[in-house]
Amino acid sequence: MPEKSDPIQNESDSDVDLYDISTWEERTSLDGLAVALYRFLSWSARIVVVLVALLILLGIGGLAALTDLETGALTLLSALPAFALAAYVYYSDATTGEPLSLLVATFLLGVLTANFAAVLNGLLGPIFRSVAVVGSILFYFLVVAPVEETVKLLAVRLYAYRSSSFDAVIDGAVYGAMAGLGFATIENSLYIAQQLGENVDFGLSLIGAGNGIAFVRALAGPGHVIYSAFAGYYLGLAKFNRENAGPIVIKGLLIAAFIHATYNSTVGIASDAIATITGLPGILAFIVYIILYDGFFGLLLFRKIRRYKHAYRAAHENDRDVERVVRSETTEYE
Secondary structure: OOOOOOHHHHHOOOOOOOEOOOEOOOOOHHHHHHHHHHHHHHHHHHHHHHHHHHHHHHHOOOOHHHHOHHHHHHHHHHHHHHHHHHHHHHHOOOOOOOOHHHHHHHHHHHHHHHHHHHHHHHHHHHHHHOOHHHHHHHHHHHHHHHHHHHHHHHHHHHOHHHOOOOOOHHHHHHHHHHHHHHHHHHHHHHHHHHHHOOOOOOOHHHHHHHHHHHHHHHHHHHHHHHHHHHHHHHHHHHHOOHHHHHHHHHHHHHHHHHHHHHHHHHHHHHHHHHHHHHOOOHHHHHHHHHHHHHHHHHHHHHHHHHHHHHHHHHHHHHHHHHHHHHHHHHHHOO
């Protein structure tokens, strides 16, 4: 859908100056001041968001992964599976590679924006959990998943989205995966710091610390990458389809939030069912369910990425065919 224009523009000759009548561009010093103030306010708003997130991170003790060696080591180990999955999404990008600086920035913003979700979940959780089982399910679908997927997408929107390097739809999935990795890392750190305690020595005893919390968080981490890669893909689609950008972003968030909330709502029941049917110990049943669940939606994500890759290569192959035809025609009569 082409961008609409004023009736005067539609009926006027192209050489008629319509500045400040039905068109606008930066011309006067006042125009320049307006542009400068807009840019300042836009950047200030983003900086305020980042600073508030940082203050929340400090307030809830989220820097334990940096200040405490044991917590940091377990956080690093717990983040490895999510890192591997994010790296796979990155290397699946058939277009130009994304700058390391943008990937790192998106990861760090994923760490910071996660704290907004921590605050909202903490405030609203008791209200929903007071309504027995149904309250928990509603909490997952109406608060946890939508909020967490939104703040992860915010991490992409704050910086990488505005960069010229974000020049393809698939880049949204790449940066979404990095935001999910940042979110999973800080979430793991908070869980580990809470469970670890203060009397664990750095060494072999650290492996079993916190009743295996690092191992459990390592299993949960890849899910965050999958969810936010889905949402990020649709953010990329929205960037290049601005006339429908809003609905496209909402669609991506709905998909990501649904997968996320369904996992949270079913992981306990499904793990118990697998343990009952197969006789497996609880932790093994838990692992089986996560592998099946993340494997299924991970496959859907990779199929979407593969479809984009095939379309991208086909389009470039067509370009090369056209170029070969043009060359042959231009040299035919030389």
